[in-house]
Amino acid sequence: xKALLLLSSLGVISLLAEIFSFKKLLYPLVLLGLTATFxxxxxDWNTNMSYFKMIQFDNxxxxxxxxxxxxxxxxxxxxEGFFKDETNQTDHYSLVLFALVGAVLLVSYTNMAMLFLGIxxxxxxxxxxxxxxxxxxxxxxxxxxYLIMGAFATGFxxxxxxxxYGATGSFNLEEIKNAVSVAGSAPSIFYIGVLLMxxxxxxxxxxxxxxxxxxxxxxGAPTVITAFMATIxxxxxxxxxxxxxxxxxxxxxxxxxxxxxxxxxxxxxxxNITAVFQTSTKRMLAYSSVAHAGYMLLALLAANSYSSSAIxxxxxxxxxxxIATFCIISIxxxxxxxxxxxSFNGLGKTNPLLAGVMTIALLSLAGIPxxxxxxxxxxxxxxxxxxxxVGLVLIAILASLIGVxxxxxxxxxxxxxxxxDESIQVDLNHKxxxxxxxxxxxxxxxxxxxxxxxL
Amino acid sequence: MITLLLIFFPLVAALLxxxxxxxxxxxxxxxxxxxxxxxxxxxxxQYQHGNATQFEANYNWINSLGISFHVGxxxxxxxxxxxxxxxxxxxxxxxxxxxYSNPSHFYSLLLAMQFALVGVFVxxxxxxxxxxxxxxxxxxxxxxxxxxxxxxxxxxxxxxxxTLTGSLLMLGGFIYLYLHTPGNHTFDMHALYLxxxxxxxxxxxxxxWAIFIAFAVKxxxxxxxxxxxxxxxxxxxxxxxxxxGIMLKMGTYGLIRWLLPVAPLGVEHWANVAIGLSVIGIVxxxxxxxxxxxxxxxxxxxxxxxVGLISAGILAVNVQGVQGGIIQMLxxxxxxxGLFFIVDIIQKRMGTRDIASLGGIRNVNPQFAxxxxxxxxxxxxxxxxxxxxxxxxxxxxxxxxxxxxxxFAGLSVILGAVYMLRSYQSIMLGETNISTQxxxxxxxxxxxxxxxxxxxxxGFGVYPKPLLDIAEPSVVKLVAGVRxxxxx
Numbered sequence: 001x002k003a004l005l006l007l008s009s010l011g012v013i014s015l016l017a018e019i020f021s022f023k024k025l026l027y028p029l030v031l032l033g034l035t036a037t038f039x040x041x042x043x044d045w046n047t048n049m050s051y052f053k054m055i056q057f058d059n060x061x062x063x064x065x066x067x068x069x070x071x072x073x074x075x076x077x078x079x080e081g082f083f084k085d086e087t088n089q090t091d092h093y094s095l096v097l098f099a100l101v102g103a104v105l106l107v108s109y110t111n112m113a114m115l116f117l118g119i120x121x122x123x124x125x126x127x128x129x130x131x132x133x134x135x136x137x138x139x140x141x142x143x144x145x146y147l148i149m150g151a152f153a154t155g156f157x158x159x160x161x162x163x164x165y166g167a168t169g170s171f172n173l174e175e176i177k178n179a180v181s182v183a184g185s186a187p188s189i190f191y192i193g194v195l196l197m198x199x200x201x202x203x204x205x206x207x208x209x210x211x212x213x214x215x216x217x218x219x220g221a222p223t224v225i226t227a228f229m230a231t232i233x234x235x236x237x238x239x240x241x242x243x244x245x246x247x248x249x250x251x252x253x254x255x256x257x258x259x260x261x262x263x264x265x266x267x268x269x270x271x272n273i274t275a276v277f278q279t280s281t282k283r284m285l286a287y288s289s290v291a292h293a294g295y296m297l298l299a300l301l302a303a304n305s306y307s308s309s310a311i312x313x314x315x316x317x318x319x320x321x322x323i324a325t326f327c328i329i330s331i332x333x334x335x336x337x338x339x340x341x342x343s344f345n346g347l348g349k350t351n352p353l354l355a356g357v358m359t360i361a362l363l364s365l366a367g368i369p370x371x372x373x374x375x376x377x378x379x380x381x382x383x384x385x386x387x388x389x390v391g392l393v394l395i396a397i398l399a400s401l402i403g404v405x406x407x408x409x410x411x412x413x414x415x416x417x418x419x420x421d422e423s424i425q426v427d428l429n430h431k432x433x434x435x436x437x438x439x440x441x442x443x444x445x446x447x448x449x450x451x452x453x454x455l
Numbered sequence: 456m457i458t459l460l461l462i463f464f465p466l467v468a469a470l471l472x473x474x475x476x477x478x479x480x481x482x483x484x485x486x487x488x489x490x491x492x493x494x495x496x497x498x499x500x501q502y503q504h505g506n507a508t509q510f511e512a513n514y515n516w517i518n519s520l521g522i523s524f525h526v527g528x529x530x531x532x533x534x535x536x537x538x539x540x541x542x543x544x545x546x547x548x549x550x551x552x553x554x555y556s557n558p559s560h561f562y563s564l565l566l567a568m569q570f571a572l573v574g575v576f577v578x579x580x581x582x583x584x585x586x587x588x589x590x591x592x593x594x595x596x597x598x599x600x601x602x603x604x605x606x607x608x609x610x611x612x613x614x615x616x617x618t619l620t621g622s623l624l625m626l627g628g629f630i631y632l633y634l635h636t637p638g639n640h641t642f643d644m645h646a647l648y649l650x651x652x653x654x655x656x657x658x659x660x661x662x663x664w665a666i667f668i669a670f671a672v673k674x675x676x677x678x679x680x681x682x683x684x685x686x687x688x689x690x691x692x693x694x695x696x697x698x699x700g701i702m703l704k705m706g707t708y709g710l711i712r713w714l715l716p717v718a719p720l721g722v723e724h725w726a727n728v729a730i731g732l733s734v735i736g737i738v739x740x741x742x743x744x745x746x747x748x749x750x751x752x753x754x755x756x757x758x759x760x761x762v763g764l765i766s767a768g769i770l771a772v773n774v775q776g777v778q779g780g781i782i783q784m785l786x787x788x789x790x791x792x793g794l795f796f797i798v799d800i801i802q803k804r805m806g807t808r809d810i811a812s813l814g815g816i817r818n819v820n821p822q823f824a825x826x827x828x829x830x831x832x833x834x835x836x837x838x839x840x841x842x843x844x845x846x847x848x849x850x851x852x853x854x855x856x857x858x859x860x861x862x863f864a865g866l867s868v869i870l871g872a873v874y875m876l877r878s879y880q881s882i883m884l885g886e887t888n889i890s891t892q893x894x895x896x897x898x899x900x901x902x903x904x905x906x907x908x909x910x911x912x913x914g915f916g917v918y919p920k921p922l923l924d925i926a927e928p929s930v931v932k933l934v935a936g937v938r939x940x941x942x943x
Contacts, residue, residue, distance in 0.1 A: 368619075369589040378626065382520075385630045397623045404619060408612060415601055416608045453519045 001049060001057055003041035003065055004104050006033065011097035018090040026093055027083060031076060038069045053172055054111045061108035063312055063454045064239040068103050071231050071319040072096075077433045078327040079224035092132065095125035096228070103236035107243070112161045112171040115240060119157065119204065122236060123150050126229060130221040142220025149203065149213035157200030163193030173248045180251050191255045197244065198256050204237040207297060208266040211290045215274075218286030223333065226282065227326035230289045231319035238296050242311055246303045253303065260301050264392060267294030268399040275406045281329050282339045284406055285322070288365065291403060292318050298396055299380045302387035309455040310379045316451060317364060317372035317444060324361035324437040327430065328354050335424040344410055346419025354426065355414045357434040364441045366407040367400050372444035379452065457498045458510045458526045461536060462574050464491055465543075469566035475559050481551060484562035488544035491569070495533075495540045499925075502533060506928035508579065516583070521633075521641030525580040530929035531781060534922065535576040535708050538788045539701050543569045545907060546696045549796050551900040552803065555602055555691075568594040568697055575705050581629045581642040584713070588705065589622055595697055602691040614686040617679070621672035628665030631658075632717055651717030652940045656724060663721030666714050667729060673706035674762045676729075677736030687755035692799040695751070699758050700792040704784045707762065710769045711777055716933065719940035722772060729770050730856065734863045736763035741870035745877070750808045751798045753878060754791065757834070760867050761787050767864055768849035772941070774934050776852020781926050783845030786833065786915065790842060793830035793908040800901055801882065804894055810878050815887030819894040824883050826905040831879055833912035835872045841915040844923075 010033040017023050041062055050056040057065075083089055102122030109115045127150060131143025165171060167190035168179035180186045199210065206214040218226045249256065271291030278284035292314075299310040331354065332347075333339040348355040364373030377400065384393050444451065468487035472480055503509060511527035528536060547565065555561045571594065574587030592615065599611040633640050635650040635658075651662060672679045687695050715722055722729075740759035747753035765783050768776035800823070801816075802808050817824035829840070836842035846868060854861035897905070915922065 363593070368593065369586045374586075374589070378630075379520075381626070382630050382633070385627075386634055393627060397627065400623065401616060401620055404616065408615070412600070412608050412612065415597070447517075449517045449519060452517070 001051055001055070002044065003037045003069070004055075004101060004108075006037045006040060007097055007101045007104060010034075010037075011094045011101065014090050014093035014097060017093070023089055026090070027076075027080065030093060030097070031073065034069055034073045034076065038066065038073070041065050041069060050110065053174075054114050055105065055108045056110045057108055060239075060243070060308060060455060061104075064107035064235065064315075065104050067312065067316045067319070068100065068107070068232055068235055071235065071316070071323065072100055074320065074323050074433065074437065075224070075228055075231065077429065078227065078323055078330075080429065082222065082224045088132065092129070095129055099125040099129075099228070100232070103232055106236040106240040109240070109243070110173050112164070112173070112176075115244070116154075116157065116161060118236075118240065119154065122233060123154070123204075126150075126225075126233060129225045129228070130217055132225065133222045136220075138220035139222065140220075142217045145213055145220075146217045149217075153200045153203030153210070155200075156196050156203070160193045160196030160198075160200060163189045163196065167193060173244070177248045177251065186252070191252065194249050194252060194255050195259065198259065201237065201241045201244070202263060205234060205241055205293045205296075206290050207263050207293050208270045208290065209263070211267065211271070211293075214290055215283055215286040218289065219280060219283045223282065223326055223330035223339075226286070227323055227330075230285070230322050230326070234289065234293065235315040235319060238293070238300075238311060238315060242300050242308060246300060246307055250303060257301060260297065261389070261392065264294055264297040264301055265395050267291065267297060268396055272399045272402040272406075276402060278406070279340050281341055281344070281410060282326075282333075284341075285325060285329070288403065288406070289322070291399060292365075294399065295377060295380050295396060298384045298389070298392060301392070302383040302389060304383060304387050306379065306383035306386065309452045310376075310383045312455055313372075313379055313448060313451050314376040317376040317441070320437055320440055320444075321361045321364040321371075321373055324357055324434060324441070325365070327434065328358045328361075331424065331426055331430065336421065341409055341413050342417075342420075344413040345417035346414070346421075348415040349419050350421065350423035351426070353431060353434065354424070357438045358414065359411055360438045360441055362407040362411055364445070366404045368404075370442060370445045372441050372448070375445050375448045379448070456510075456512065457494065457501070458528060458577050459512050461491065461494055461498070461540075462526065462570060462577065464494065465566040465573065466570040469563045469570065472559050472563040472566065478554060478558055480559045480562050481547060484566060485544055485547045487566060488540070488547050488569070492540040492544055495537055498528070498533065499537070502530075502925070504924065504928065506530070506932040511579070513579075516580075520582075521636075521639055521643070522582045523580050523641075523643065524583060525643065526574075526577040526583070527579050528577050530926040531708070531711060531933075532576050534781060534785060534926050535704060536573055538704065538785050539569060539572050539576065541911075542696070542700050542788055542792055545792060545904055546693050546700070548900050548904050549696065549792075549799065550693050552898060553692075557601070561598070561602060564594040564598050565693065565697070568598070568702075572701050572705070576708060579644045581633065581644065581647050581713075583642070585622070585626055585629060588625075588709075589619075591702060591705065592618055592622075595694060595702060598694040598697070599686065599690040603694065604689045604691075606685075607689050610682075610685045610689045614682045617682040618672050621669035621679070624665045625669035628662045628669075631662060631665070648716040648936075652719060656720045659718040659721035660724060661721075663714065663718040663725050666709070666718070667725075670706040670709045670714060671732075671766075673709075674703055674766060675706075675759065676763060676766055677732050677739055677759070680736065680740070680759050683759060684752055684755045687758070688749065688752050692795060695755075695795050696792045699755075699795065700788045703758070703762060704788060707765050707769065707780060707784055710766065711780065711933065715769070715772060715777075715937045716940075719772075719937045722770060722937075723941045726770050726772070726856070730767045730853070730860055733763040733767035733770070734860050736760070737767075737864055737867045738870070741867055741874065744874045745870065747874075748809055748811060750801070750810050750878060750882065751795070752808075753810070753874060754794045754798065757871060757874065758787070758791055760871065761791075764846065764849050764853075764864055764867050767860065768852040771852045771856035772934060772937055773852050773855050774931055775848045775855065777934055778923070778927060778930050779845050779848025779850075779852055781930065782919065782923065783842075783849055785922065786841035786845045786912075789908055789911050789915075790830060790834040793905065793912070794834060796901075796904055796908075797827050797830060800897070805890055807890075810881050812888075813882045813891055814885040815883070816891050816894050817883040818887045819891060820896060823894075823897055823905075826909055827883060828879065829909040829912055830905070831875050833916070835875050836868055839913070839916045841912045841919070843916060844919050
């Protein structure tokens with residue numbers, strides 16, 4: 001809760017920066033604020049505080065909030081250039097910070113109203129940020145598409161909430177859960193409501209067949225915003241999804257497991273297969289991000305004791321890997337004017353550091369030991385195996401192999417293709433950030449216990 | 456402690472090498488590799504004969520999932536580690552005639568590879584084994600990608616995808632076993648053995664195939680071999696040596712250590728098919744080897760034939776077969792490294808590996824001819840060379856399983872003699888032509904490598920007892936355990 005309050009006040013403070021002109025101080029202030037938020041958030045561990053039955057900071061919420069804040073911190077380090085634009089500086093800060101507030105609400109809600117508010121608080125800043133590259137047609141398209149599709153998803157979600165309220169007379173998750181304590185005891189509109197909410201949340205995590213907005217939005221938005229969407233937004237949406245379906249709706253699992261089974265398989269296959277055919281790395285990662293949602297759904301579908309810690313670990317591993325890849329893509333795209341795979345040709349010779357970190361990050365996304373991505377996949381597979389979803393695990397294994405194929409295209413381009421240009425200048429803090437992330441990916445992979453025993 | 460030192464010393468050396476500039480990095484690399492070998496020799500002196508696992512180290516790693524960093528060596532592991540640490544300095548020595556670009560990366564990857572290989576051979580925890588298994592793939596992939604020959608990107612990528620497919624299936628198999636361990640689940644090797652033996656025939660059948668395919672790809676066994684000839688041919692010489700000399704043994708070692716004990720009924724039920732595939736591979740690869748024009752490719756195919764016999768012998772599940780398999784792994788490692796080095800020597804001097812365009816080298820360099828002949832005779836399993844004991848035991852083991860299988864497997868000896876002696880004849884004997892006239896004498900390091908290998912081939916062939924003794928108690932124990940689980 002303290003984290004939530006501090007994040008909100010940081011957002012308001014950054015709005016004031018324009019008026020009281022301390023814009024130069026804002027960047028260090030935000031970093032400091034995020035550090036403080038992290039510490040305060042850790043203080044909520046094991047307190048299990050509930051506020052007005054609206055939000056509850058149980059360990060689940062605290063753990064996911066920590067992931068969100070850590071990733072946000074890394075994201076701010078990566079996105080420093082994004083805040084250089086004088087005219088919109090404070091707007092950018094406050095929009096991002098408010099989006100974080102939404103994200104924290106999404107991992108801690110215990111009431112449908114808070115779920116809805118969280119999604120809106122998270123999404124509306126993202127619609128604006130996606131279009132923050134105002135002179136770029138693609139960025140405008142991204143914002144517009146995101147808004148329309150997001151509104152659609154919200155519509156489904158609201159519809160679902162309404163029907164569930166109609167069936168149970170409550171927005172409170174606990175009461176909804178108890179209303180269906182006997183199987184088949186709820187009116188049929190309840191089940192329709194569950195399915196509508198499933199669709200709404202699938203939009204948000206970009207699960208197939210509701211993923212069509214993702215590639216265009218990811219490609220059109222400024223790269224740093226894409227990184228934000230692929231990591232923090234996805235983490236929060238997935239945590240919200242898990243909180244709702246693996247707890248509140250678990251008793252009506254029969255309604256949604258078959259549907260989700262098919263959606264998971266589709267997400268894994270379409271995401272990975274379509275990624276193979278992309279020539280733009282940003283778009284490739286957009287599809288790969290769809291695919292990663294599929295892996296996480298595997299654990300969600302398993303709904304067993306491993307699920308929440310598996311998704312927690314997966315979101316962390318996937319997010320830090322993505323931050324590194326998007327950071328490198330934006331550096332390359334800025335220097336060479338293109339994010340096509342050919343821009344990476346010969347990077348192993350011209351910029352060994354960038355190539356090395358990119359390789360580690362891609363190995364992690366592909367799930368090769370000893371990186372964090374490997375353990376994340378292993379843990380997800382175990383969870384799914386335990387639930388008896390052997391068929392789905394086989395599909396996921398196949399999907400991982402396809403994944404290796406397109407991630408390695410970048411690695412091959414970096415080390416095998418002849419260099420085309422001189423080396424790129426990278427500023428020191430980006431270098432440091434990338435080195436830290438590379439170490440974090442390996443360290444997380446070697447010592448996963450420090451994360452997974454949390455939940 | 457010794458085991459930990461053996462695992463991590465090459466890794467530390469590999470990381471340090473990254474900071475060394477220039478060609479002298481290879482001197483440091485070889486010193487590191489020799490120190491590693493010395494550590495193994497020290498371990499040999501400390502080794503207590505018997506079937507117990509020794510030099511154990513066990514640390515909690517991922518507590519909440521029952522995964523531990525548990526390593527140790529019994530006789531079988533010790534021999535594999537001995538082979539690895541014996542071959543790596545030799546492989547480094549063979550590179551002394553070449554100037555690789557970015558030498559520090561090259562030697563660093565080579566030692567990183569050694570780290571993973573030793574890890575595979577000493578792991579006593581399924582998860583740890585899997586991690587090392589996969590870890591071994593990354594350095595060799597980059598060695599082949601960065602320093603390989605033509606078309607390397609496509610070929611090494613095929614190799615990577617192939618082995619990864621197998622590995623992921625194995626991971627599935629391991630998870631399946633893991634979930635059958637009692638209580639909070641554990642990846643401990645013996646717990647996995649018990650879990651595997653408790654799940655009945657159909658479950659063991661799935662486990663058998665999931666794990667067997669992973670090993671079959673690595674070795675490779677027909678029909679999972681299609682990546683191998685191209686990869687061996689295109690890889691730089693040292694990469695080929697690592698792949699064929701040591702990495703291949705990960706698969707055969709895996710059969711003994713993991714596949715037989717976790718799925719004894721599966722092995723028994725599917726042995727006909729698996730041994731059948733192995734034997735088909737022997738005959739098929741030998742026939743293809745006969746018609747090869749490229750000498751390096753010929754040896755690649757001969758390797759498929761040899762490994763097919765090892766696999767068949769191990770899957771027959773008797774003491775002779777498994778013991779023979781282990782002995783043959785050592786011999787094949789030494790011989791194949793020798794043969795690939797001979798290819799390298801010829802190619803460097805003649806600029807070609809085409810068997811038909813060579814000839815009469817013996818007239819120019821008789822010393823090389825003798826050394827080549829010794830390596831070759833080891834490879835075709837002449838008595839008193841190292842190849843003989845292994846093949847004899849293996850054929851004996853396969854014969855106990857099925858006489859017909861042994862008859863066809865025995866073709867490997869005959870066909871092996873055909874393609875090896877024919878290529879020797881064509882390369883070394885006959886008229887000296889214009890290009891082979893200028894065959895330069897062997898350099899110091901080439902002589903050193905070939906002398907060491909020839910000494911190993913003859914020494915091991917004449918007096919194999921010390922090495923046989925190291926593995927035997929462990930093999931007897933393991934085979935007895937597996938056969939008991941089969942109800943024999």
